[in-house]
Amino acid sequence: MAPMGSTSHRAAAPVVPLPEDLTRAIERAGYYPALVADVVQAALGHEEVVSHLVHQETTFDHDVVRRHITVLALTETRLVIAHADDHADERTGHEEVATATTESVPLSAVRGVMLTHVVPKPQDYRPGSLGREITLTLGWGAVNRVDLLPATCSDPSCDADHGFEGTISSDDISLRISADAEGEAALEQALTFARELSASIGR
Incomplete structure (x- = not known):
């Protein structure tokens, strides 16, 4: 029995509300904003957001439109x-379900921040403009992932053992942001986030 006046467990730190500009960005993206905001807030816990980036993308899976949203939050x-x-529920084959995944990466594990600037008509480049489109690539983790498959040859009748072939890939994420497609503000936000993340891992 715990002594009188003490508690048997330590109270959890309060969850910090998301910054208003991050909440607005999630709402503008329009992809189940209540769900996305909740999972981001749960992952952040009691830490405050220093900088953020919200990226929404639409892809086509045969004749079905698929939506994706990625939120990067720096503490x-x-x-x-x-x-x-x-995506379609694998159990039923037709019911649509949403999945939301979060990952927390210590800043000490972020290996690099890479920016690729796309500049149309480079002969007309204006100093300081940095182009109309970027690809932001973030890498983290010390262990690479190895995907192995049995090696094959072009002879369909061959039954020899050709060993294995595979690819080595690291944990990373790559986002493409275009001022023409998403607006000047989205591009500027992505550049600001990249600068602040680069400064954080360089300390």
């Missing part, structure tokens, strides 16, 4: 990555 100690998308 003083972590990079929180949230990704949500929808």
Whole structure:
């Protein structure tokens, strides 16, 4: 029995509300904003957001439109990555479900921030404009993932053992942001986030 006046467990730190600009960005993306905001807030816990980036993308799966949203939230100690998308339920084959996944990466594990600037008509480039489109690639983790498959040859009648072939890939994420498709503000936000994340991992 715990002594009188003490508690048997320590109270959990309060969850910090998301910044208003991050909440607005999630709402503008329009992909189940209540769900996305909740999973991001749950992953952040009691840490405040220093900088963020919200990226929404639409893809086509045969004749079905699929939506995806990625939220990157930088705190003083972590990079929180949230990704949500929808797909057909494998159990029923037709009912649509949404999945939302979060990952927390210590800043010490972020290996690099790579920006690729796409500049149309480079002969007309205006100094300081940095182009109309970027691809932001983030890498983290010390262990690469190895995907192995049995090696094959072009002879369909061959039954020899050709060993294995595979690819080695690291944990990373790549986002394409275009001012023409998403607006000047989205591109500027992505550049700001990249600068602040780069500064955080360089300390």
